[in-house]
Amino acid sequence: MKQVVAAVGVAAMALAALSGCTIAVPSPTAPTVAQSPAPPSFAPPTIVAGHDAAAVAAAPMTFAAGTALRASVPVEFSDILGQPPQDYAETPGPPQWKLLQKNMAGQTQYSNAAGCKAAYWVTTHQGPLITMGDDKGSTFELMKYLIPSVLPDSLTETTLPWVAEAGTKGPGITFLRHNTKGAEGVMASSVWARMLGTADTALMVTLACPNDELLASTTPELMAKLSVAPPSN
Numbered sequence: 001m002k003q004v005v006a007a008v009g010v011a012a013m014a015l016a017a018l019s020g021c022t023i024a025v026p027s028p029t030a031p032t033v034a035q036s037p038a039p040p041s042f043a044p045p046t047i048v049a050g051h052d053a054a055a056v057a058a059a060p061m062t063f064a065a066g067t068a069l070r071a072s073v074p075v076e077f078s079d080i081l082g083q084p085p086q087d088y089a090e091t092p093g094p095p096q097w098k099l100l101q102k103n104m105a106g107q108t109q110y111s112n113a114a115g116c117k118a119a120y121w122v123t124t125h126q127g128p129l130i131t132m133g134d135d136k137g138s139t140f141e142l143m144k145y146l147i148p149s150v151l152p153d154s155l156t157e158t159t160l161p162w163v164a165e166a167g168t169k170g171p172g173i174t175f176l177r178h179n180t181k182g183a184e185g186v187m188a189s190s191v192w193a194r195m196l197g198t199a200d201t202a203l204m205v206t207l208a209c210p211n212d213e214l215l216a217s218t219t220p221e222l223m224a225k226l227s228v229a230p231p232s233n
Contacts, residue, residue, distance in 0.1 A: 057230035061162045061173035066135035069199040070231060077120050077203070078166040078229040081110050081222075096221070116209040116218050120226065123202045130197040138195035139176050142202055146191060150178055160192065160205070161227035173228045175203070181212055188215040194228075203228060 056068050069075070081097040097118070100109040107121035129141040143150050156179075159172030175192040182188030189208040196203070207222055209215040 053230070053232050057162070057164070057232070058171065060159075060171040061228070061230070063134075063136040063139070063174050066196050067133060067198050069196060071198055072200045073231050074122065074124050075196055075199050075201045075203065075231060076122060076229050077108075078164060078227045079108070079120070080166045080225045081118070083225070097225070112218070114209065114214055114218065116207060116214060118205070118207045118222055120203075120205045122204075124200050126195065126197075126200060126202050129202070130195060130200070132197050135195055135197055136176075138197050139193055142193045142195045142204075143176055143178060143191070146193060146204065147178060154178055158192065160194075160223060162230060163227045164229045164232070166225055166227040168227075170227075175205075179215075182210065182215070188212045190215060190219065199231075 053070075056065075059065060059068075082095050082099050084095050097110040097112050100111055100117075102108050105121075106123055107119055109117065109119040111117045126138075126142070129145060130138045131141075140152065140155070143155060155176045158175055158177045160175055161168075161170060162173035163170035173194060175194040178191045178193075180186070180189045187208040188211055189206065192203075192205040194203045195201075205222075205226070207215065207219060209218055
């Protein structure tokens with residue numbers, strides 16, 4: 001069986017626990033060959049004729065624009081959450097975010113002194129959730145996988161930075177966002193998700209804070225230090 005979804009399940013209300021989930025389909029039959037060809041003695045170029053990575057990176061990555069990406073080339077996040085604030089008028093203090101884990105099963109987690117927890121992760125081989133040419137519909141399917149009770153009316157379109165280096169200015173990439181209000185024993189939380197069908201990549205971000213006010217004030221702070229990095233040639 002071939003593992004085609006390696007997303008991390010998100011608790012719909014509190015996002016207090018993240019657990020691995022998979023969807024499996026039969027793997028294709030491998031062709032038989034009498035003799036393997038000799039490996040090349042040089043690295044072939046990675047530039048694809050007719051693909052302008054710079055143009056793709058310079059334009060907003062809307063849902064419709066997802067088809068402009070190179071097929072099956074994963075897209076990654078970039079972050080500067082572990083860096084101190086860049087206030088050159090003062091001696092830099094400690095970072096606002098503390099790294100909890102880095103790229104474990106594709107997931108990176110941070111926390112801050114206010115009690116907020118942020119995580120982002122990337123998965124590939126998302127076939128069962130993808131409708132080719134329909135990133136918005138595929139993103140909704142991803143949201144349903146993460147939060148089975150989610151309804152279309154509860155999702156809003158939003159953007160994250162679409163730049164190679166987090167913290168720099170540039171266009172945005174469209175995500176769907178789901179919010180959960182805080183309550184007694186329940187942290188206020190947001191989940192952002194984007195499926196890039198052509199790139200066969202799922203992007204997810206979560207932020208949970210002790211209350212709604214902290215979530216609202218912390219969200220722009222998180223987005224100022226997190227971005228989705230366009231692939232380059």
